[in-house]
Amino acid sequence: GNSVTQMEGPVTLSEEAFLTINCTYTATGYPSLFWYVQYPGEGLQLLLKATKADDKGSNKGFEATYRKETTSFHLEKGSVQVSDSAVYFCALKGAGQAGTALIFGKGTTLSVSS
Amino acid sequence: EAEVAQSPRYKITEKSQAVAFWCDPISGHATLYWYRQILGQGPELLVQFQDESVVDDSQLPKDRFSAERLKGVDSTLKIQPAELGDSAMYLCASSLSQGTGYTFGSGTRLTVV
Numbered sequence: 001g002n003s004v005t006q007m008e009g010p011v012t013l014s015e016e017a018f019l020t021i022n023c024t025y026t027a028t029g030y031p032s033l034f035w036y037v038q039y040p041g042e043g044l045q046l047l048l049k050a051t052k053a054d055d056k057g058s059n060k061g062f063e064a065t066y067r068k069e070t071t072s073f074h075l076e077k078g079s080v081q082v083s084d085s086a087v088y089f090c091a092l093k094g095a096g097q098a099g100t101a102l103i104f105g106k107g108t109t110l111s112v113s114s
Numbered sequence: 115e116a117e118v119a120q121s122p123r124y125k126i127t128e129k130s131q132a133v134a135f136w137c138d139p140i141s142g143h144a145t146l147y148w149y150r151q152i153l154g155q156g157p158e159l160l161v162q163f164q165d166e167s168v169v170d171d172s173q174l175p176k177d178r179f180s181a182e183r184l185k186g187v188d189s190t191l192k193i194q195p196a197e198l199g200d201s202a203m204y205l206c207a208s209s210l211s212q213g214t215g216y217t218f219g220s221g222t223r224l225t226v227v
Contacts, residue, residue: 004156036218043118043205043218044157089156100209101147101170102216104156 002027006090006105013080013112021075021108023064023090031092033057033066033073034102038087047075047088080112116140118219120206126225132194135222139188139208145169147216148181148191151203160204163189196226 007022025031032051036044048057053068062077073090090105119138127133139146144165149157160179162170165186174181178197183189193200203223207216 041220043220044207045218046215049215091156100145101159101162102157104158106154106156 002094004105010109015114016079019077019080023073029095034091036089082112085112120219124223130195134192137189137206143208145209147207149205201226
């Protein structure tokens, strides 16, 4: 079945450092891929998405490129801020009507210090 | 900005008691999802509704969990009896239709003691 694997955290960085959080997936067909962010005590917010191969999703300085050949959707940011401290979830939505529920990875905790 | 409303925000209950959570999706959103998020893990789908009909409840522990969306608008998720392992965040999400983007509520944090 469909699944998502994320790098284990926590990831601890200093402000202005470069961030990469790895995400790989297993799915049949062409799923849509997402990154969600969860701040302490809150629900999930969509950060960015990509719906087909080679698409690049971007938002708030974060980027991720849908790589079909490596089944990956790694999250990157050139210069992190303290306010980026949160848990980041990679997710996929399978292709077709039957695949409308999101499947999430286990999450990666990011902690940024000043 | 439209939001998915959930209540209560926090709930503490004793083992073997009944507990219920409520979700009001964004107006006009036909698809509603309940997810369970155990601490340190990603959310896992419990049940998906399309209007008032259940589309997927394959991961719902039906011996103790039930969910309904009687008029195709708001929804209730019930656990009876609650067990210690049910302690988790219960998240509701809605979307305009199957295949479109989700909006999540802030969740209900359940602690079973």
